[in-house]
Amino acid sequence: MARILVIDDESSMLDLLRTVLTGKGHEVVTASRGKTGVARYKEDRPRVTLLDLKMPDMNGIDVLREIRGFDPDAQVIILTGAGNDVLEKRAKHLGAVDFLQNGFSLHALGEALRRALKE
Numbered sequence: 001m002a003r004i005l006v007i008d009d010e011s012s013m014l015d016l017l018r019t020v021l022t023g024k025g026h027e028v029v030t031a032s033r034g035k036t037g038v039a040r041y042k043e044d045r046p047r048v049t050l051l052d053l054k055m056p057d058m059n060g061i062d063v064l065r066e067i068r069g070f071d072p073d074a075q076v077i078i079l080t081g082a083g084n085d086v087l088e089k090r091a092k093h094l095g096a097v098d099f100l101q102n103g104f105s106l107h108a109l110g111e112a113l114r115r116a117l118k119e
Helices: 011-023 034-044 060-070 085-093 106-118
Strands: 003-007 027-031 048-051 076-080 098-101
Touching (some): 003 034, 027 034, 048 060, 048 106, 060 076, 060 085, 076 085, 076 106, 085 098
Parallel strands (some): 076 098
């Protein structure tokens, strides 16, 4: 399947996504900080990145900007509890392929991943 990078400062979210995605056959790498996530992206070159917007060291919009600057074709899906219409528009303008707010279903995540993996 695909290598997926998950960048989120909540360990429970990292654990949940790692469990679900590895159960689907994906290779999952994680980062709990934005700066670490950018470094992991450069090192691991994932097919898809799942990115939280609100993190203590570097917000997700800045992480997205750095990843897209390094790789204009990066497939990044935003997963956030801190989203709003302005942030969604900004993220999509920077090339995010999807924007899922907290409370998203695993089905919605699966659909977003399918779309990103087809790109």
